[in-house]
Amino acid sequence: GENVEQHPSTLSVQEGDSAVIKCTYSDSASNYFPWYKQELGKGPQLIIDIRSNVGEKKDQRIAVTLNKTAKHFSLHITETQPEDSAVYFCAASPFSSNTGKLIFGQGTTLQVKP
Amino acid sequence: KAGVTQTPRYLIKTRGQQVTLSCSPISGHRSVSWYQQTPGQGLQFLFEYFSETQRNKGNFPGRFSGRQFSNSRSEMNVSTLELGDSALYLCASSLGQGYEKLFFGSGTQLSVL
Numbered sequence: 001g002e003n004v005e006q007h008p009s010t011l012s013v014q015e016g017d018s019a020v021i022k023c024t025y026s027d028s029a030s031n032y033f034p035w036y037k038q039e040l041g042k043g044p045q046l047i048i049d050i051r052s053n054v055g056e057k058k059d060q061r062i063a064v065t066l067n068k069t070a071k072h073f074s075l076h077i078t079e080t081q082p083e084d085s086a087v088y089f090c091a092a093s094p095f096s097s098n099t100g101k102l103i104f105g106q107g108t109t110l111q112v113k114p
Numbered sequence: 115k116a117g118v119t120q121t122p123r124y125l126i127k128t129r130g131q132q133v134t135l136s137c138s139p140i141s142g143h144r145s146v147s148w149y150q151q152t153p154g155q156g157l158q159f160l161f162e163y164f165s166e167t168q169r170n171k172g173n174f175p176g177r178f179s180g181r182q183f184s185n186s187r188s189e190m191n192v193s194t195l196e197l198g199d200s201a202l203y204l205c206a207s208s209l210g211q212g213y214e215k216l217f218f219g220s221g222t223q224l225s226v227l
Contacts, residue, residue, distance in 0.1 A: 032214060043118070043204050043218030044157070089157065093213045101147070101159035101170055102213045 002027055002094040006105025013080050014113050021108045023090035024072040032093040033066060033073050034102070039086045047088075048075070080112045115140060118219035120205050126225045132193040135222045139186050139207030146188040147212050148180060151202040151221070160203075162212035163188055169212060192224075200226045 003026040013019050025033075031052040036044035050057045050064045050073065057064050061080075066073040077084055087109050091102040119138040127133050139146050148160040159172040163182035180190040186207075192199055202223050206216035 034215075036218075041220065043206075043220050044216075045218065046215055049215065091157075101162065101172060102157075102216070103159075104157035106156045 002103045004092050004103045004105045006090050010109045012111045019077045019080055021075045023105050025092040027094045030092040034091050035075050036089045037086045082112050082114050085112045118207050118217050120219035120222050124223045127195050128227050131195050134191050135203055137188045137205030143207035144186055145208045145212045147206045148190050149204045195226045197226050
């Protein structure tokens with residue numbers, strides 16, 4: 001069935017270090033992969049997204065890479081800052097069933113220590 | 115531009131009752147999706163509406179229903195509440211396709227006692 005697995009579930013880094021979160025998806029026809037950041041008491045906020053016809057996308061300190069063959073994609077945050085501390089979710093659109101919905105990973109709690 | 119607004123912010127209900135949650139999307143957004151968020155199951159898709167029509171529905175029982183009005187505002191209803199319905203219910207709006215560039219509200223935290 002449709003599934004997105006996300007690792008690690010928790011990640012602690014020192015300020016200034018890089019953080020990497022990885023996800024794998026099951027539906028090979030998925031064509032859209034967003035990443036969301038959720039802070040306490042708020043809804044998820046889109047931070048970056050990538051389509052299946054692109055291998056990498058970068059926005060300042062944030063980058064996403066996609067490997068369609070292996071069906072996995074990763075979020076890279078460089079020069080982490082305390083305000084990057086939050087829960088991060090990856091997601092994939094299960095296009096094969098044309099449901100128009102997103103399948104989310106279980107989330108990664110990122111802690112950036114000052 | 116105002117973001118997605120969900121009301122109420124918190125709700126406490128008892129088993130067997132019903133509840134209605136409201137969502138006002140970003141101005142100009144015609145697609146509204148609803149998600150349930152729990153610590154155990156994570157974020158799960160409930161349904162999506164576009165121009166007052168339900169385009170997609172997730173794997174939830176018929177007790178969960180929704181609708182969208184002509185001004186794109188949306189409501190979801192849960193009847194015969196169960197303890198397991200306790201969750202954060204999130205509404206998201208987008209311009210077109212129901213899964214691209216979603217803008218989420220802060221959610222309604224529902225507690226069923």
